[in-house]
Amino acid sequence: MTMDKTFDAAQAEPRIYAKWEEAGAFKAGANASRSETFCVMIPPPNVTGALHVGHAFNNTVQDMLVRWHRMRGFDTLWQPGQDHAGIATQLMVEKELAKTGQPKRIELGREKFLEKVWDWKGQYGSTIITQLKRLGASADWSRNAFTMAGAPGDPRTGHENSANFHDAVIKVFVDMYEKGLIYRGKRLVNWDPHFETAISDLEVENIEVAGHMWHFKYPLAGGETYTYIERDEDGNITLEEERDYISIATTRPETMLGDGAVAVHPSDERYAPIVGKLCEIPVGPKELRRLIPIITDQYPDKNFGSGAVKITGAHDFNDYQVAKRNEIPLYRLMDTKGAMRDDGASYATCAARAMEISKGAGFYEAEIDSLNLVPDELRGLDRFEAREAVIAQITRDGLAVMIPDPNPEEGTDPQMIPYVENKPIMQPFGDRSKVVIEPMLTDQWFVDAEKIVGPALDAVRNGETKIMPEAGEKTYFHWLENIEPWCISRQLWWGHQIPVWYGLDLEAPDFRDDEGDGAIDLVEMGRLLVETRMVHRDDRYHCAPDIDGVTGYFKAGIANLPTPLNAARIVEVEDRHAAIEALASTLAQYAMTEDPTQLIYPIWRDADVLDTWFSSGLWPIGTLGWPEDTAEMAKYFPGDVLVTGFDILFFWVARMMMMQLAVTDQVPFHTVYLHQLVRDEKGKKMSKTTGNVIDPLEIIDTYGADALRFTNAAMAAMGGVLKLSEDRIKGYRNFGTKIWNATRFAEMNGVFEGPVVTAPPQPEHTVNRWIIGETAKIRELVDEAFESYRFNDAALGLYGFVWGKVCDWYVEFAKPLFDGEHAEETRATMRWVLDQCYILLHPIMPFITEELWDLTAPQGDRAKLLVHTDWPSYRASDLVDEAADREMNWVIDLIEAIRSSRTQMGVPVGLKLPMVLAEADDAARTAMARNEALIFKLARIESLTEAPIPKGAISLPAQGALFGLPLEGVIDIGKEKARLEKALGKMEKEIGGMKGRLNNPKFIANADPEVVVETRENLARAEEEAEKVRAAVTRLAALG
């Protein structure tokens, strides 16, 4: 066997991964040797996703945990899969259709379009899985799950064995609906005008943009005036004037049309005189301007803007709350595309009705939504065009607040100009559509989160589930304690369609049965349809897993209708519009035939689908086959650890907790490991626009997956910021090369010629005894680090051990031993130690270690692949030989001292020096005698004689000994003296500190006794050494 000089990751990694897969190494339960299970659910990446550095980090962490447990014999399942990513996928497919010149989504229709989506999923949906494999992820791919598995039309491509997620999602929806945990309602939601759907908070990015704040006058009704007074901090009047208006500042003038009130803080004395009065919205046809009340609410900030806030409940989340509290009507101004409404009655009609309402007339929510308060000339305009028009109108009417131009033209009096502040404002954008998100009042489905939040809070409070780092728990509590209803409906086609059917409300309270015969005649039927306006009333709806489930409900619902309507057949139609047509046509037909068996009652299914997060909220059980009673569910649920980004703590983790508890009464996992976003080396978010995106696949191509994984592990300090730097990756690639070459050295020295060494050897030589103890220490450190999720400690500990102990010292120490009486045991020890390095490094660097595992057993006598090799459990207390430890540290210190003085004195590297031993106690003498060969070799010493330190020699104090390097004529006395004095200064400072402490009776009395003893020992050692240095300085002084 001749090893190459480096590990060829690009060539080896695919081969090694294939070997694992062929061996079924990642299958659930593979290598299990005990009954405990270990189950990790992958946070499902989007089916549209491609691997980015965040995935790479997240999955490295999971893989380390999984591999570590699998090697320790746990019955391990790492459950992979993907979510169906409603918007993203739909967008992707629409783009694809456009690119290939196919009909558009709407043209295709729902069913055909969904076929296209399934085709797309089959063709491109497994991209990220292939990429995760390149990272070395050891998930059980045979169980790959998909959140749309089992939905109508699923051809089962790429998730052949996935549990039926659709059934699980629908069952949970129906159950929660029946328990009253899910309801339908009109609420303010984040609306994406591009995709024309509600979206979740998670899909909204708040970005600071340059914005403007316009200041407008809202005239008081009836020309009323009041004295407006402003005071400074001491209460002195700074401004006093009569005003016939109230000044409002807004960043969104176009929403003024929907204002329902102006609010001021109850303690704001400036506006106290006009609270309760009406003011006029300064836009729209003059004769039809609406009046709105001036109210008080806690929300306005007295110090912000003018202190008065316009309340547009249907287009702003804060205003919505104020409006709700104060029963202010919510006027919707825009359509689904974000354009000003162009529907309903004329502005004159709507505004008149709105006026009645603000003067106290009663109103219904549904009626309010039908009022279109957009002036006729603004109807149909895009919201941003409408903004400009509104500003222009107000300014033209002289109702903008005016100020003197701060930058007047040279030599002229400043002109008065409208007061517009330029200021940065936070604006919500759709993360995929990139358009400004509009708060919009629409009918949506909600989970009444407040009702299911309790158990999720308790589970974390009582420690049943632990969130790490702990700061995550605070955030979790804060969010859950203030939980809002969760909007789960989306106006999309790709997703789980909501299992709710609607029917027209045919119950007519004012319907008269002329004959009182309980049967309906044609006259009555005509009146029913035309006069009672039933099609304008709210619909009836029922929820069930399928249409058969709701048929009964609807039958019962029409049972009380007059004959023959009460016997109509329930038939599903496309939508509400089709239902009205169908009903009209069936009634018309009945009028002709009078055949009651032909009468139908049309129902239609809710067109909306469920939020992707609703289905991924069920990930921990859905992937295991729930609601079926599967073996996997019994074995692996509840799972163990969830590894995910801090950013989805609310959106996913908290919801999973709530939903699993609501459905199974059990927590889905006992530990949540949260990590930060992966940033670039300067800590900036990676983005295509900034151009600082690091592609993990390019990194893998260049440096290998192990280097990227090791970097991820080394960065993974609990809660730490993750800054990925290519230099660091390169450094860890070099680390791989280092252990590769240590192996190569061992191979050249015949270490792998015999059979493999499985148990810790019991060698005689100190060097070998020492490294075995060091190995045991690092094994304990690695286990403790993994146990407590301190992956950085595991990685850096191994780095220091392999490079700093094994390569820098043990390999060097071993060189002289290969020829002597300890050759045999040294080979055995080195072989064992290297094996331990491969094993302990395997969870972090699986590829190179598996390769080395194979290469270092040329006889083919490995019991198993490394991926399944038993994790060691030997202990430092059994394997550390204290004496060997002391001795080797003494040797290392001495060699370093000699090397240091040589370099500083400018002794040529090649020159071998004689050395004198001036003083030595027994321990030092023995240590010297036993390790002379390697000290000579590593410090380039040619001889050792016992003699006093000669003149002009460098003194080298060691524990229990004093050495000298005669360098008369070579050393620069001044330089050496300076070096010694510097060292002495440092020592004396330390000694001073220790003496100070030991002289303090309080220290002796209060400090931990161990600390006192330790300090005494350290002091003694330091004083001994300082004494030697002082003597050396004296000798040097005598010389000079």
Place this chain on the structure above:
RNA sequence: GGGCGAUUAGCUCAGUGGUAGAGCGCAUCGUUCACAUCGAUGAUGUCGCAGGUUCAAAUCCUGCAUCGCCCA
């Protein structure tokens, strides 16, 4: 504005009360004998500032400053 967090070597970061650390970078030296993706050696710190608790503070507490993130 509210909440959470950070501030340690030139850079990136570890360090949960007991002698300030790592990697990278930098400087000097070194290629027969595992590795130049390497080796040897070295320089670099008022641990953000000010108080407090303690025998002892980078570490705990308080305030301040600066910078992040989340929410409004």
